[in-house]
Amino acid sequence: MDQASRLRMIMGDQKRDFLSGGALPRDVMDSAAPQGPVRVISVTSGKGGVGKTNVVGNLAYAMSRMGRRVLILDADLGLANMDVLLGVNPRYTIQHVLSGEKNLEEVILRTPSGFSLLPAASGIQELTELDHSQRLLLLNEFEDFEDSFDVFLIDTGAGISSNVMYFNFAAMEKIVVVTNEPASLTDAYALIKILTKKYRQKRYRILVNAARSAGEAERIYRHLSRVVDRYLSSPSLDYLGWVPYDEHVPKAVRRQQTVSELYPDSRVSRSFAEIAERMLESEDAFDFEGDIKFFWRRLLRF
Ligand SMILES: Nc1ncnc2c1ncn2[C@@H]1O[C@H](COP(=O)(O)OP(=O)(O)O)[C@@H](O)[C@H]1O
Ligand SMILES: [Mg+2]
Numbered sequence: 001m002d003q004a005s006r007l008r009m010i011m012g013d014q015k016r017d018f019l020s021g022g023a024l025p026r027d028v029m030d031s032a033a034p035q036g037p038v039r040v041i042s043v044t045s046g047k048g049g050v051g052k053t054n055v056v057g058n059l060a061y062a063m064s065r066m067g068r069r070v071l072i073l074d075a076d077l078g079l080a081n082m083d084v085l086l087g088v089n090p091r092y093t094i095q096h097v098l099s100g101e102k103n104l105e106e107v108i109l110r111t112p113s114g115f116s117l118l119p120a121a122s123g124i125q126e127l128t129e130l131d132h133s134q135r136l137l138l139l140n141e142f143e144d145f146e147d148s149f150d151v152f153l154i155d156t157g158a159g160i161s162s163n164v165m166y167f168n169f170a171a172m173e174k175i176v177v178v179t180n181e182p183a184s185l186t187d188a189y190a191l192i193k194i195l196t197k198k199y200r201q202k203r204y205r206i207l208v209n210a211a212r213s214a215g216e217a218e219r220i221y222r223h224l225s226r227v228v229d230r231y232l233s234s235p236s237l238d239y240l241g242w243v244p245y246d247e248h249v250p251k252a253v254r255r256q257q258t259v260s261e262l263y264p265d266s267r268v269s270r271s272f273a274e275i276a277e278r279m280l281e282s283e284d285a286f287d288f289e290g291d292i293k294f295f296w297r298r299l300l301r302f
Contacts, residue, residue, distance in 0.1 A: 040152045040295045041279070042171035046187025048079065048158035050179045051209035054249060056155040057085050057258045058269070060115045062276035068150040070115035071108070075167050076157030083119060086111050087256030090119040097141065098134065104141045113261055116149070135300040142296045152295070158187075160194050169199040170298035175240060178220060179210050185224055192228060196235045205240040207275065217242030241278060243271045 043056045053076070060070045074082035083090050088111050096102040109117045130138065156167040168174050174195075178188045188206075195201040206224060211217035221239045228237055246268035252259035260269040 038149055038152055039173065040171045041173045041175060042154040042156050042168050043175045043177060044156040044164060044168050044191065045158045045177045046191040047184045050177045050184050052177050053082055053085050053155055055177055055207060055209065056153050057082065058260045058272040059276050060153050061113050061258045061260045062273045063151050063280065064114040066276060066280060069148065070151045070153060071149045072115065072117045073120055073152065073154045074117065075120050076155050077163050078157055082117060082155055084256065085253060086113065086117065088117065094118065094120040097138065104145065113258060130300065139296050139300055143293055146293065160191055165194065165199060166299055168195055169201065170295045173205065174201065175205045175207050177207050177209050178224060180216065180220055188224060189227055192235060193232055196232050202235050204235060205238045207240045208242040210245040211242045212245055214242060241275045244268055
């Protein structure tokens with residue numbers, strides 16, 4: 001059996017687990033059945049600590065409850081902690097693929113929450129500095145995974161380093177997480193400015209995290225949007241929504257589970273579910289620039 005079919009088998013099991021969990025009746029699941037290309041979505045921010053890792057983990061959870069096969073790429077070079085948030089212990093990272101010790105399938109981890117994780121942090125620097133034959137090898141491996149996932153969520157880490165930029169440049173959709181802190185907004189602006197001017201990226205979705213009310217979140221979004229409109233001519237910012245400040249989040253973090261799984265009825269979990277749904281509904285509305293192949297080609301600079 002080739003790598004892709006083995007993975008499809010594993011993912012098939014995931015779907016069965018999901019169904020036997022009784023989360024949604026089969027017809028709902030079937031109607032939610034994905035079509036079309038893999039969504040490649042980066043979750044990024046100018047400033048650290050604004051909630052990216054939580055956003056990625058919770059959207060992954062919510063989307064997999066909605067019948068999508070989700071893979072998270074933990075690409076935060078400085079503070080990779082998706083594994084800690086999810087309470088899993090990866091033995092290998094993408095670095096083992098680059099060194100030839102493991103293949104991708106052996107590195108991708110099925111989390112108990114129903115989605116998969118590709119731990120990458122320790123190999124990120126290398127990922128952007130490969131020679132031609134290494135890149136070709138990796139690209140071949142990744143292309144085998146084309147049919148195994150519906151959504152590919154990337155935790156890029158914060159800031160304006162070239163690693164963060166590469167992932168945002170390669171991803172077709174970008175979610176920029178901001179909070180009410182002034183530094184989060186100025187740093188988000190700096191990030192959008194570089195992505196727009198240097199990498200010619202035009203569309204961004206803004207998610208306001210840890211807000212106290214819908215009004216506060218909308219004010220934050222409008223403020224950023226005004227500044228971007230005034231000083232940068234081309235980009236368009238879409239308001240993706242907001243997630244409330246909620247003490248359930250740090251509680252869940254301490255228990256090493258996503259808040260959506262641990263406290264599904266909390267306000268914060270309902271917000272994540274709504275945002276996930278909005279993302280999935282916009283499947284047709286958003287004009288994709290490519291698929292997962294396109295992502296890896298861009299990332300690996302072919
Ligand atoms: N909506 C929220 N409400 C309350 N606390 C939050 C919320 N989102 C994130 N946090 C807290 O903020 C901290 C940083 O979140 P994290 O997702 O690790 O940020 P980042 O990945 O951007 O560095 C976490 O310890 C988490 O408990
Ligand atoms: Mg993080």
